[in-house]
């Protein structure tokens with residue numbers, strides 16, 4: 153997972169929530185006020201999703217694949233069905249890919265696979281140490297990080313991060329990077345590659361960037 157640098161909640165979103173509460177004497181909820189059943193809800197949903205995608209540098213909050221407004225959804229890290237009091241807290245909102253919609257349930261991944269699963273000690277992509285929670289291998293596989301508790305393994309399973317398609321996509325992304333291009337690199341060259349894959353380009357982050365960074369770090 154790539155750490156998401158959450159920004160301030162968009163002004164329009166906070167202002168709309170405040171106005172809604174004043175007018176209706178209750179807090180708005182995602183299920184009602186962001187419903188696709190009405191035009192206003194659809195527009196709000198689209199606007200919010202756009203802000204989240206931009207914030208994340210156009211990659212999925214969990215698997216780091218490229219996402220656009222047409223292949224992603226608003227993800228509640230703490231499930232909206234269970235944590236209704238924070239269902240519109242900006243901190244709890246992320247943008248997830250839609251996974252592999254036509255596949256078998258066990259090969260599904262990210263927001264749709266995670267669904268309403270949660271555990272008190274799960275770690276959000278917005279938390280500081282998330283990049284060390286997992287370790288990506290050059291063949292695309294994912295493992296728990298060295299010092300991770302068993303929550304990393306649980307998250308890999310419940311988010312489907314070890315699904316066949318993700319392993320394959322990561323291994324291709326690593327293969328297309330500089331990781332295997334030459335036999336030997338200088339320390340400086342490796343560090344400059346790490347720097348490149350750790351930062352946003354004009355298109356956002358490179359898909360699967362953290363998997364590539366892990367492999368490069370192992371070369372140091």
Ligand SMILES: [Zn+2]
Pocket residue numbers: 212213214215216217248249250251261262263
């Ligand atoms: Zn994803």
